[in-house]
Amino acid sequence: MLRAGKGIVEIPKLFGCTHTTVRRVRSLIEEGNGLERKPGSGWLAFLDVDEVAEIFKANPEVSITTVAQDMDVSQPTMSRAVKKSAGTSLRKIERPLSSELQREKRVSE
8 A cells, every 4th residue: 555655644644553563564665675574473374283193103212303394394393292192202212220330230240
């Protein structure tokens, strides 16, 4: 509307916005910045929870970060999807019940 020649007083009446908004938009246009959103200012990415659960059930040893990079989403977004799908991470943890040092102490006693 600004480019069409409408005034700052007319536009708020037509669209139900404030004069401040019209002035801010006008200054952005005059500076050449445009009205595009900045990166990261949009909605959070939503993932199909069932799809995420299937990925981790098929390969439980894969990391959340690796899957997030493959699906082109952030690690926190993937963590939220995993939490919604099963409540906890589905990654299988394999580690010994006792460390080598603990075993040596137990044998020496």
